Amino acid sequence: KEHHYEWDISYQLKSPDCFEKLAVTVNGEAPGPTIRATLGDTIVVAVHNKLETENTAIHWHGIRQIGTPWADGVAGVTQCPILPGETFTYKFVVDRPGTYLYHAHYGMQRVAGLNGMIVVTVPDGFVEPFSYDEEHTVLLGDWWHKSVYEQATGLSSNPFVFVTEPQSLLINGRGMFNCSLAPSGTCNASLPDCALPTLFTAVPGKTYLLRIGSLTSLSSLYFEIEGHPMMVVEADGHYVRPFAARGLFIYSGETYSVLVKADQDPRRNYWAASHVVGRNPSQTPSGKAVVSYAFNGNNPWMPPPTAPPAGPAWNNTAIRVEQSRAIFAHPRFVEPMPARADRTLLLLNTQNRIDGHIKWTINGVSLMFPATPYLVAMKRGMKDAYEQRPPPDMYDHMSHDISAPAPTNGTVGSPVYRLALGSVVDVVLQNSNALNNKSETHPWHLHGHDFWVLGHGEGKFNPAADAWRLLNVRDPIMKNTVPLHPDGWTAVRFRADNPGVWLFHCHVEAHVFMGMGVVFEEGVERVGRLPSSIMGCGQSKGLH
């Protein structure tokens, strides 16, 4: 079945947390509509860029784009940006059930609000390893009152100005900001789109599947519902060995499905809350929504009688690592993993000062996209369109001290890891201290593939020692996004079996903007004829 959408992308004045601000919207809405389809369906989205003065591109996060690498939606990697006034049509197949996301992938535009969810259901007759009565989608976000332009300009300025912590956390596009903190006239609790929090209704006794996704730009979150524990059953489109939790740590770019039973006192309402973890949340109030039972006499708009839950200690890294380590494939859905890798990349992130600018580098290289999208440049053999020298597979892991800021400068460039088609690649992400002497959380997202999550560890991964023995090769979960925790490492394995050019990057919008990503290529010669609609910029001018 084909699903057709016509999307007008435009700026609109929105006040999701009562502060009025320009937001990039889909057909006037931010977040955009949820795309719903069944396994094997084709999605066709005609994107009309009505931003007047700004380009756009939309990435379908978690969709592997098998055979359609030009539809991945990353401006600079898989296509030229969509210019104001232009229409670009994405067409792709949803080939695995689960919960996925979409968002802008042009500069830092995602910060301005263009995001939403994709729900792919199983076909009739397919039995999932759990059951439920109804479902709700829960899209988590963070929100700034500064414009995306101010944020991007600060990051690329000398002196460097970081984006600061978000003013609000959003749940399905709604947040709560204390207006008394804002300059008068900018914030008003009676603005129509801010007056009420998101309401989730529940029928007493029913079991709900919550499809939770995070598209925060910076924040790592903990999501919980007062008095209602969760059973985690799906992650990034893969069934997990179910585990119970009071709440869920979720990182930007991840999705989880959890089961929640509506078995509490139906005569009152309950808070659902998101809290910042991993960074100091003192500037960011928790996100709040309300769970209300459909029960005679219960008023859905009555605030819950209790104080919202406070969430865990934001700086307790250990409990977050513990959750990461508790996620395994469901025993009946273990995807067989190749026993060993053909190639291992040890990728160290450092924060560096390059020509007076603060950048993130991976093995010394800060990624900057070339003017010609990689996919076009590589398929057409435009060798001077991007850096030909490959980036390093390893960093100097013997001598590098991860608890000290980077001692050396890096370079800014556009090199590519060229992977043999069909080969198995291990990637060990290694964290280190930024220039401020702190190690941060970095959720890494791989385009075009899922990876097996081999493990998370503390300190420095040492390939020569017995670090490999710590890895789970028995029932690793597959995901497309995984956190790299502070002061630690994360190891993943994937099969480079999807011809195309694929970004692998930190999903913190400011960090990828500062260069925290790498590009993989495999089998680009096997990619079918490129649509001319992805061309028109850089050396592909005139090929449009």
Ligand SMILES: O=C1O[C@H]([C@@H](O)CO)C(O)=C1O
């Ligand atoms: O990328 C970042 O820059 C600042 C700080 O590290 C500057 O040194 C910060 O908190 C980030 O997440």
